[in-house]
Amino acid sequence: MKYTGRCPKCENNEIKYVSGTNQSKIGIPLGITSWVAVDRYICLQCGYIEQYVDTAQSLQRLANKS
Ligand SMILES: [Zn+2]
DSSP states (O other), X not given: OTXXXXXXXXXXXXXXXXXXXXXXXXXXXXXXSOEEOEEEEEETTTOOEXXXXXXXXXXXXXXXXX
């Protein structure tokens, strides 16, 4: 959906993008006060949700987590 703009489940092309930048509850915790943002693409037909860690920098933070 991120790249095709189309739902892989129902072929609908009405996709809602929701930034995870300010949504710590759906992020991935790195510590008590630190987390990685997760962006979501939601199909407005069937409700299917695709999720991505938001940036390459965030992926690196995950990789470095001990
Ligand atoms: Zn769908």
